[in-house]
């Protein structure tokens with residue numbers, strides 16, 4: 001029996017999902033985490049909203065804050081057009097190791113790069129160290145206490161441009177009240193609220209989309 005829950009999830013996927021099939025990986029993580037062990041993936045219900053926003057944005061460069069086991073990285077990467085890429089930031093090295101294997105098993109490793117470290121250090125290095133000019137889509141799903149600071153950092157580093165889409169998870173549970181206040185009142189974002197439920201639960205949660213209108 002693998003020691004950590006995240007390793008047990010990976011083991012279950014490797015034993016039951018179809019290798020090279022990202023949808024199968026996503027479906028099996030959802031199956032395991034709804035039936036056996038709850039885990040903080042964006043999940044199937046909010047995942048459908050994520051899918052819809054990714055499809056309507058059709059991004060070339062995606063930034064994800066909070067990789068965890070690679071569920072949403074796999075979910076997003078399966079929708080990306082050829083030549084596009086997803087950079088995902090994870091500060092927990094054990095989670096990054098699980099995510100790397102999950103993404104590899106799903107066969108989306110050519111589109112996904114895992115950046116290990118904290119967002120406040122990595123975001124300012126994206127242009128110089130990772131050759132990023134602008135990001136088209138940001139999935140914010142790390143720590144709600146960092147949502148506002150990292151959004152301001154993306155603006156200050158000129159990593160988002162007019163039309164860049166931010167999509168934040170957990171704006172109801174655990175909640176990100178200062179983030180909602182900021183994007184809804186600073187005057188630089190067009191915001192949309194998507195009510196849903198916490199992953200694998202009937203607790204209320206929601207996603208907030210904030211489209212940047214420019215500096």
Ligand SMILES: O=c1[nH]cnc2c(O)cc(-c3ccc(F)cc3)c(Cl)c12
Nearest residue numbers: 040041042066141142143170173174
């Ligand atoms: O920390 C999180 N980062 C990114 N997504 C998260 C998420 O989707 C859910 C939760 C959560 C919610 C309720 C609960 F009882 C335990 C955990 C957390 Cl804590 C995070």
Ligand SMILES: [Mg+2]
Nearest residue numbers: 042141169170
């Ligand atoms: Mg989340």
